[in-house]
Every structure is written in structure tokens, then in C-alpha cells.
Amino acid sequence: xxxxxxxxxxxxxxxxxxxxxxxxxxxxxxxxxxxxxxxxxxxxxxxxxxxxxxxxxxxxxxxxxxxxxxxxxxxxxxxxxxxxxxxxxxxxxxxxxxxxxxxxxxxxxxxxxxxxxxxxxxxxxxxxxxxxxxxxxxxxxxxxxxxxxxxxxxxxxxxxxxxxxxxxxxxxxxxxxxxxxxxxxxxxxxxxxxxxxxxxxxxxxxxxxxxxxxxxxxxxxxxxxxxxxxxxxxxxxxxxxxxxxxxxxxxxxxxxxxxxxxxxxxxxxxxx
Ligand SMILES: [Ca+2]
Numbered sequence: 001x002x003x004x005x006x007x008x009x010x011x012x013x014x015x016x017x018x019x020x021x022x023x024x025x026x027x028x029x030x031x032x033x034x035x036x037x038x039x040x041x042x043x044x045x046x047x048x049x050x051x052x053x054x055x056x057x058x059x060x061x062x063x064x065x066x067x068x069x070x071x072x073x074x075x076x077x078x079x080x081x082x083x084x085x086x087x088x089x090x091x092x093x094x095x096x097x098x099x100x101x102x103x104x105x106x107x108x109x110x111x112x113x114x115x116x117x118x119x120x121x122x123x124x125x126x127x128x129x130x131x132x133x134x135x136x137x138x139x140x141x142x143x144x145x146x147x148x149x150x151x152x153x154x155x156x157x158x159x160x161x162x163x164x165x166x167x168x169x170x171x172x173x174x175x176x177x178x179x180x181x182x183x184x185x186x187x188x189x190x191x192x193x194x195x196x197x198x199x200x201x202x203x204x205x206x207x208x209x210x211x212x213x214x215x216x217x218x219x220x221x222x223x224x225x226x227x228x229x230x231x232x233x234x235x236x237x238x239x240x241x242x243x244x245x246x247x248x249x250x251x252x253x254x255x256x257x258x259x260x261x262x263x264x265x266x267x268x269x270x271x272x
Pocket of ligand 1: 050051052088089090091092093094246247268
């Protein structure tokens with residue numbers, strides 16, 4: 001008798017708990033989508049990948065409901081166990097890519113391009129050579145919605161937007177004219193951040209937290225990426241990155257210059 005009452009009580013408790021757990025994520029998800037579309041002023045973090053560790057080939061997203069990055073090819077996470085060891089780019093870990101078929105990716109695009117977004121990362125080229133190398137990209141079917149890459153022809157960082165999901169579509173390009181890529185193997189590489197400000201029809205490329213006078217372009221592109229965020233390659237062109245990547249971030253909305261300079265710091269800021 002006593003046990004039966006107790007069993008019912010536990011069962012009721014489980015129902016109450018599942019209702020509570022079920023209600024919160026749904027409310028959050030609804031709030032997220034609404035905020036991103038209606039306001040265009042709100043900033044929502046969709047992903048922060050500090051690249052400190054990867055269990056079973058998966059680098060976790062600090063956002064509890066965000067997608068992880070899955071490592072492919074020989075991509076691996078370096079973790080510095082020793083204060084006298086080779087330092088990682090930021091904190092103890094970073095992502096190492098050999099340029100020969102290595103990349104990491106989310107399964108779906110954390111930001112698609114149908115509204116404002118911010119993407120950022122720190123990257124150190126293995127060598128500024130004669131091969132164009134993609135650091136981050138958002139693929140469509142025939143073109144990249146956006147790619148941040150080292151352009152071999154100029155020897156500079158650039159961001160390229162395809163204005164349509166077509167191989168021959170016109171492109172919006174911003175080239176970093178001030179700072180050349182820092183490929184010092186013992187250096188900290190460069191922090192690269194792209195902001196697409198949809199209401200202002202502007203694309204901005206910040207390098208090492210700075211926006212130079214030539215780093216803003218008119219951009220009215222609004223098509224949506226159909227594939228996951230790619231770290232270290234372009235699905236369309238290959239352009240595998242050889243070097244080290246760290247601190248990947250994705251936001252819906254426009255990150256302001258103060259936030260961008262905080263992201264460019266050499267210590268990870270989990271709450272940013
Ligand atoms: Ca790291």
C-alpha cells in the first residue's frame with residue numbers, strides 16, 4: 001500500500017519535471033527567432049567554439065543548445081598540457097589543419113544570411129603561399145554565401161560574398177589593405193571578424209579588432225546558406241586551410257566595435 005502511493009507520487013513528479021524541462025527550451029527557441037527577425041538590433045549568440053578539446057572528433061559549442069563542430073580528415077585539437085610547451089593560439093587548445101583535406105563543420109548553418117550576422121575567428125596561416133585558403137565559409141549549392149580567406153593573388157586576407165547562389169554571380173569583396181597575414185609560426189596569427197549589417201546594407205571586415213577606412217562595402221545580399229559553417233575549407237572551391245584556427249564565434253545580429261575588440265583578445269571570454 002505504502003509503496004504504491006510512493007510510486008504514484010514519483011510518477012507525478014516525473015510528469016511535472018518533464019513539463020518544466022519541456023517548456024523552457026521551447027520558450028527560449030521562440031524568443032530567439034522572434035528577436036532576431038523583429039528587432040534587427042538584438043544580438044544572439046548562436047555559437048562559441050573555444051576549441052579546447054574534442055571528444056570523439058567533436059568540438060563542443062559553449063551555447064548549450066548550439067551545434068558542435070565535427071572534425072574531418074586529419075583535423076585535430078592541440079592541447080597544451082605544459083606551461084613550457086608550445087602555446088595554443090587562445091587558452092590551452094586550438095584546431096590544427098594540415099591543408100590536405102582537413103576541416104571542421106556544423107551540420108546546419110548557425111547563421112544563414114537572411115538577416116544581420118557576425119562571424120569571427122582567430123587564424124594563423126601555416127605559410128602565406130601560392131594557394132588561396134578558406135578560414136570560414138557558409139556554403140550554398142553553387143556558391144559560398146560568404147567566405148573569409150587568405151587570397152594567394154594578393155597575399156592578403158579578404159572576405160567574399162556571392163550575391164546569388166550561382167557560380168557566376170557578382171561578388172562583394174573586401175580586402176584587408178593594412179595588415180598582412182601574420183604567419184609567424186610562434187605568433188598569434190590574426191583575428192578576423194565579419195559583420196553583415198542587413199538594415200544598413202553593409203559588410204564590414206575587422207582585422208585584429210580594427211576596421212580600416214577601406215574595410216566596409218555596400219552589400220544587399222540576402223540569400224540563405226544551405227550548408228553548415230565550414231572551418232578550414234570552402235565546400236564549393238576546396239581551398240583547404242593549412243594552419244591553426246581558434247575562437248570561432250557566430251551571432252545573429254550586429255556585434256559592435258567594442259565587442260569585436262573583446263573577441264580579438266588572447267584569452268577566451270565565455271560570456272561574450
Ligand atoms: Ca582555444
